Amino acid sequence: MNRPPAPVRQRRTTADDATSEGRRRALDAPGVAAVQLVARSEARRSVVSLLATTMLVAVVAAAALTSAAGARRTSTVLDRYLAATATPDLEVMAYWPELVADADAMSSLADELAALDGVIDAVPSQAFVTFGVPGQSYLRVVRTGPDARYLDVDRSPLVSGRDVDPSSGAEVVVSEQTAASLGLEVGDTLAVPTPSTGTWAAVQLGAGDLAFDGPTFELEVVGIARVATDLRTAGQSPISYATASPALSGRLGDGSPTAGIFYLRLHDDFDIADAVAVVVAAEMELGGTGWVTTETAVEELGPVRRGFDTLAVALALFAGFALLAGTFSLVQVLSRQLGSSRTVVRSARELGMSRRSTTAAIALPALGTVAVGTLVGVAVAIALSPRFPVFAARRAEPSPSVQIDPLVHVGGAVALAVGLGLLVLWSARRQVAKVVDGHSARGTGGVQSRNGSARRSTRWTAWLSPPAEIGWSSVLDGARRRRAVTPSSAIAGVGIALAGVLALAVFTASHRAAADDPERSGFAWDVNVVILEDLAPTLAALAADDRVAATAELTCWYSQLTGVPAGETPVCALVARSGSMAPVITRGRAPGGPAEAALAARTARSLGVNVGDSVVLEEGGRSREFRVVGLHLSPVAHAGPGNGVLVTLDGLAGYLGATVAPDGSLDIGSDRRLLITFAEGVDPDTTRDELAAELGAFLADPLHDHRPPELIALIGAIRPILVALGTFLAGLGTLGLIHYLTLSVSRGGREAAVLASLGFTRAQLRAVVTWQAAAVVVVAVAIGVPLGLLAGRWTWLMTVDDVGMIDTPATPWVAIGIIIGITMVAALAIATTFGWVAARRPLAAALRSE
C-alpha cells in the first residue's frame, strides 16, 4: 500500500516575519549609534564629575610618569656626566721628583701604561699639591704639565668664564668648591704657595714636614668649572681642584714641587696593581725615590653615586606611591562614576539594549577621561622633563633639555591607559550585571534582613540637629549609604592620603631628630679630633678649663674582622682623662675588663652575637675572645655608628699584642683621638673656635665636627621629594573628596529639594553637605591617623635598621594636630562651596521628577 509521504513541516516566511527578524537583529547588534547617544547623554549628565576624573587621571599620570622618567634620568646622570667630561677611571699619582722633572720619562711611562691590557688611554700630567689660605685645611691640587693632552681628560663643564689659554702660564680654572671656599670669582687672583724643592724632596722621603717655603704663583682665575667632586650631595670633598695651562709647567723648573699624575681610561677588567707595578718599575729604573698612590673614579665618586642613587630611588618610590595611591583613588572615583549610572543602565536595558552595548555606553565617557587624562599627563611629564634630575644630581646633567623617555613617556603611558581602561570596562560590566541580574536595590535601597522584615536604621545620631543627623547618617548609616553616592571611597581616599601625609610627617620628624641629635649616632661629646702631637700639656690645660666638662682619649685600631663584611671595623678603647665621659651604650653596659667588649649593632649582627654571648675577634693571625657585655654606638664617625667594637685599653692592647705606654698610647701605630665635652651653658661653636685659637688649628678642622651617618645625610637631601609626595597624597585626597561631593550634590538634588520642601533653610541645606564632609573626614581621621603613625614608624625603622644608630621614631604630635586640623578645615571649606551649590538648586523641578 502506498502511503502518502509524511507531510514535511514547513514554515512559510512572511514579510512580517522578515521585518521582525530584522528588528531583532537590529536590537541585538551593538547599535553603535545608540551606544553613542547614551554615552553622550551620560557625559552631559556628569560633565563636572567627568572633568574632575579627567583632572585626577592627568594628575596621577603626570606625577607617576614625571617621577619615573626623572628617576631614570637621575640614575644615569653620573655616567652621562662622566662620559661627557671624559673623566678618567683611574688616577695614578707618583710623588717622585725625578720623574716629574723628566718630561720624556713622564711621556714614556704614560706610553707604557697605555700599553697595558685593559687600558684604553693614559695621559700624563703634573699637579701642585698645596694647602689653602689659613683656616682652609683641605688639600688643593693644581693641574698642569708640558703635555697638553690632560686638558682633554676630565673636561669639566664650565659654570662661568672660559678655559685656560694653553700659552698663558698665569691662568687657572678652579672648581666650584674651590671658588666657593676661597670666595673666588672669575677675574680674581689665586695665590698658590708651594714648598721649596728641598722641602718637597724631604716630604717625599718622609724626612720632613710640609712647609710652603717656595715661590708663590699668582694665577688669574679665568673660569669656574664643575668637577666630579663638586657633585657631592653629602659632605665636602677633602680635595679641591684647579686646572692651569701647560705653559705654567714651564715656569716651574727642575725639581718642581709637583707630583706626576697619569689619567687612565680603562676597560672593566683592568687590575690596578698592574699600573702600580709599571710605575714602581719605572721608578726603580730611574733610581728615583717616592711613593705611588691610586684613586679610582669609583672610589672618588662613591658618595656622589650613592647620593644620586638615593635620589633616583626616592623618585622611583615617589612614582610607585603616586601610581599606587593614584590608581587606588581612580578605582574609587571610576567605580563611583559608573555606579551613578544605575538608572541609565536600567533604562537602556528596558529599551532592549544588549549587555555589551550598555556596558560600552556607560564606559565610554569614563574611557574618554582616561584617554584625555593620560594624554594631558604625558604632555605635562614631557614638559617637566627639563626639571630633572633634581637637587644635587641636576648639577651633573650634561644636556638639561626636554627629553622624551620612550619607555616611560610612551610605554608607561600606554600601560597606564590600558590598565585604567580595563578597569573601567570591568567596573562598567559589573555595574550592568548588578542591575541586570537584580542585585541592585531597584529604585529604593531599603535594607532587608534575612526574614524579610525591614530593620531599623541607626539611631545614634538622634541627638544631633536635623542637618547634622542627615549629613552624618548619609556617610555612616548603611541604609542611606546604599541609596546615596557611596562615601566609602571618599573615606578611603581621604584616609589613605591622611595616613600617607602623617607617615611622611613621622618619617621626617624622626629623621630630623636623628640628624640633629649627635648622641643618636654615637657623638656624646662636642669635639672629636685626631691627636697628632704630645697630648699631655693639652690635657692638663683642658682639665683646668671651666669651659670643658670632660675629656677622654679614644684609641682605635682598624681591623679586617673575620665574619664582618663591611670593610674595616674600628676596635676602640675609650679612656676618660678628666671629668666623666662614656660612650653611648644602647643595651647592657660598657666593658669593664680586658676580656669584655661592647659591639655596635651591625657588627654584632654580622658576627651573630648578642649581649651575654662570647665572641672571638679574628684578623689575620691575631685572635682574642671577648664576652659581649653591651651594645654601643661606634664613636668613629666615618665608620658609622653601627660598625665597631669597644674594649678597654688593656683589652685592645691584648688583642693587638701591644703594650700600653705611660701616656696611654699603644706601642704600635694606632688612631688616637681627643674627645672633649663642653661645660653646661657654653656655646659650642664659640668655644670650639676659642679652643682652636688657644690650643692649635687642628680643633678647627671641619671634618671633625659631628657628621650624621651618610644615609641620614642622604635622606636629608631627598626631603623635598618627601614633601612633594605628601603634597601629592594630600592633593589626591582632596580631589577624591571633591569628586565625592560633586557626585553626591549632583545626584542628591531631589533629596535636597525634599528637605527644602519640609522647611530646611539654605543654611541648613549647606550644613547637611558640610556635616557630610565632616563625617567623611572624621572617619578618615579615625582610620588614617593610627595607620599613618604605624606606617611612618615602620618605614623609619626599616630605613635606618642597617645604620645602627638610636633609631627611636619621633611622633610629632603638634604637626599631626595641625595636619588633622588643616584636613578638617580644607574639607569644610570645600563642603561649603558644594553646600552653596546644593542650597541654590531649583526645587520645584527636582520634586516633580521620579
Next chain:
Amino acid sequence: MTVADRPELMDDHDVERDRIVTEAVLTVTGVRRTFEADLAPVRALRGADLTVTRGEFVAIMGPSGCGKSTLLSLVAGLDTADEGEIVVNGDVITGRDADWLAEMRRAEIGMVFQFFNLLEGMTALENVTLPALLAGRRRRAAETRARDLLDLLGLGDKASVMPATLSGGYRQRLAIARALANEPTLLLADEPTGALDSDGGREVLELFRRLHHDGQTIVMVTHSSEVAAAADRLVRMRDGRVVDDGSGR
C-alpha cells in the same frame, strides 16, 4: 501655628498684615511666572488668580503645561513669582527670601508629591518626625506626634520600616503623614495618585476626604477629572490662567 504666632518671623509688613482677619488662607493675585528655555521663554503662569478659604478641599485641574504644578510650587515657596502676590494665611510670601520661605513652609505648608519624595534612608517614623524636629519640637514630642499620625493613617505597625519596602499606596500615606506633621494650614498635593494603582489612588483620596472632614485645607493638583471629583471645589486652569475658579459649584 502661623507666622503671625511667631514674632521672630514678623516684620513691620507682617504686623500690618496681622490686622487683616480673613477666612482666606490662600490668595493668589495676578501671578505670572516665565521660565527661560532654549528656543523661547515658557510663560507658565500668565496672571493666575485664586482664593482658597479655610477648610476647603480644592482640586486644580487642567491639561499638561497649563501651569497648575507651577502654581503649587509658588504657593509652597519652592519657586518665586515674577509678578503678582501670594498671601498664605495672612502673610505675603512673594518677594520673600529663601530662608523666610523655608520657615513659612515649616509652619504653614504640608506637601504631597506624585513620586512620594520620601527620604529613603530614614524609617517611616523618622520621615514623619523630621518636619516636627525642624519646626522646633523636642524629639520625644515629635516622635509621639509622628506615631499618632502613623496610627491615624494605618501605618502604626510600619514605624520602623524603611520606605523602600512599602507599597505605593503605603508610601503615599506615609508622605501624607509627613505632610501633616506640623499641622499645616495648607496641604498641597501635586498629582498624589499619579504614581498609584486604582486601589492605592482610592485609598489616598479617601484619606484626603477624611482630613478635609476634620477641617484640613487641601489644594490638590490633578489632570484627572475622576480624582478631581473627590474635592468639593474644582478650579480649572488653561494657558497659565485660572479659567474657572469653581466658586459656583
